[in-house]
Amino acid sequence: MQIAFLVFDRFTALDVIGPYEVLTRVPDAEVRFVAPQPGPVNTEDGAFALVARHGIEDVDGPEVVVVPGGAGKADVMSDAATLAWLSRAQETARWTTSVCTGALILGAAGILRGRRATTHWAFHDELAPYGAESAHERMVVDGNVVTAAGVSAGIDMALWLAAQLTDDTTAQAIQLAIEYDPDPPTDAGSPANASEGVRALARSLS
Amino acid sequence: MQIAFLVFDRFTALDVIGPYEVLTRVPDAEVRFVAPQPGPVNTEDGAFALVARHGIEDVDGPEVVVVPGGAGKADVMSDAATLAWLSRAQETARWTTSVCTGALILGAAGILRGRRATTHWAFHDELAPYGAESAHERMVVDGNVVTAAGVSAGIDMALWLAAQLTDDTTAQAIQLAIEYDPDPPTDAGSPANASEGVRALARSLS
Numbered sequence: 001m002q003i004a005f006l007v008f009d010r011f012t013a014l015d016v017i018g019p020y021e022v023l024t025r026v027p028d029a030e031v032r033f034v035a036p037q038p039g040p041v042n043t044e045d046g047a048f049a050l051v052a053r054h055g056i057e058d059v060d061g062p063e064v065v066v067v068p069g070g071a072g073k074a075d076v077m078s079d080a081a082t083l084a085w086l087s088r089a090q091e092t093a094r095w096t097t098s099v100c101t102g103a104l105i106l107g108a109a110g111i112l113r114g115r116r117a118t119t120h121w122a123f124h125d126e127l128a129p130y131g132a133e134s135a136h137e138r139m140v141v142d143g144n145v146v147t148a149a150g151v152s153a154g155i156d157m158a159l160w161l162a163a164q165l166t167d168d169t170t171a172q173a174i175q176l177a178i179e180y181d182p183d184p185p186t187d188a189g190s191p192a193n194a195s196e197g198v199r200a201l202a203r204s205l206s
Numbered sequence: 207m208q209i210a211f212l213v214f215d216r217f218t219a220l221d222v223i224g225p226y227e228v229l230t231r232v233p234d235a236e237v238r239f240v241a242p243q244p245g246p247v248n249t250e251d252g253a254f255a256l257v258a259r260h261g262i263e264d265v266d267g268p269e270v271v272v273v274p275g276g277a278g279k280a281d282v283m284s285d286a287a288t289l290a291w292l293s294r295a296q297e298t299a300r301w302t303t304s305v306c307t308g309a310l311i312l313g314a315a316g317i318l319r320g321r322r323a324t325t326h327w328a329f330h331d332e333l334a335p336y337g338a339e340s341a342h343e344r345m346v347v348d349g350n351v352v353t354a355a356g357v358s359a360g361i362d363m364a365l366w367l368a369a370q371l372t373d374d375t376t377a378q379a380i381q382l383a384i385e386y387d388p389d390p391p392t393d394a395g396s397p398a399n400a401s402e403g404v405r406a407l408a409r410s411l412s
Contacts, residue, residue, distance in 0.1 A: 017219045020219065033253060045230050049257040050256060120385060121385055151386070155358065160391050169407065172392055172400060172404045173394075173400075173405075173408040175390060179359055180357070180395040181359075182388035184361075184362060185362065185366050188381045189381045193387075197375065198375060199379075202382035
């Protein structure tokens with residue numbers, strides 16, 4: 001079962017590492033990090049590079065595709081080869097998924113046309129140009145396309161995916177293996193619960 | 207404000223990327239990924255390498271240290287140079303922290319002697335030989351040493367740290383920037399809530 005994580009220069013690391021840490025525990029998963037070209041890609045702030053062992057040319061017909069967001073999304077959204085790869089992958093994949101502003105990359109590949117979708121709360125206005133119906137939900141499933149909200153939402157999405165790919169017992173065991181019993185210090189993680197001041201500062205940190 | 211993330215061959219990626227995605231948003235944070243030697247280190251399953259730009263020789267007196275766990279911890283726990291670096295760092299750091307079985311690395315460095323500490327739920331028995339008092343909590347603060355439970359607990363810990371390093375408003379804005387409004391599909395993330403079958407399978411996936 002091939003699971004492909006797309007990475008690119010200036011991606012958001014947790015968008016992809018959250019789902020990876022869940023899905024790599026799916027028995028028989030063959031996890032592949034795929035970049036437009038194989039080799040190192042820098043994370044958003046350049047603090048480290050992730051070495052992708054595969055280029056899009058090497059990965060054909062993955063069962064699951066996970067697309068993160070990040071400051072570098074614009075380059076991917078204008079990279080015809082990567083968009084064509086995504087579009088082709090979606091036709092045969094069991095699940096094509098995004099986290100955060102990775103939804104806009106799916107949009108640019110034509111995958112969200114006529115679908116309900118979510119993204120990072122501060123970027124929902126950018127879904128409409130791709131023909132998507134914005135839904136302010138933590139995760140949206142529309143056909144074989146699953147979109148998750150901002151950054152950390154990929155962990156919740158991946159546990160749902162793990163249950164689809166295996167069974168509830170295995171998904172629960174994965175949740176326990178990563179001890180995902182969240183206890184955030186405040187409930188500020190949703191824009192509905194945050195003050196306008198916090199929202200403005202969060203936009204500048206997103 | 208220098209924040210050092212220790213990485214090593216066969217580390218658990220989410221242990222360190224969760225806190226990184228929070229702490230890199232602390233204004234004035236200088237994030238450094240530090241390995242025993244600079245260069246690539248493989249994640250636990252070898253799916254990708256993370257290129258650490260710094261070796262322990264290059265990083266002196268960080269304000270915060272974050273130590274992840276992972277299958278490769280044994281090598282670090284017998285690496286005198288890295289343990290000496292950690293022990294020295296703890297003396298001057300504002301916060302010395304671990305996620306998951308990173309606590310055992312702190313223990314091997316002598317940092318947990320006489321302290322309360324937590325780790326991944328399946329590894330609590332391994333704290334005692336280091337003179338630590340095991341506490342089954344999501345996060346334990348003892349002096350300037352903070353230990354977090356398994357894998358995903360690093361995100362909760364890092365948001366607490368962000369509030370200490372800045373202020374509550376900034377920490378809330380970071381929580382909102384990563385949209386950390388968790389919604390796990392089940393409550394199986396704590397061993398107390400999981401069946402014995404799920405616990406056994408989770409041990410094999412940890």
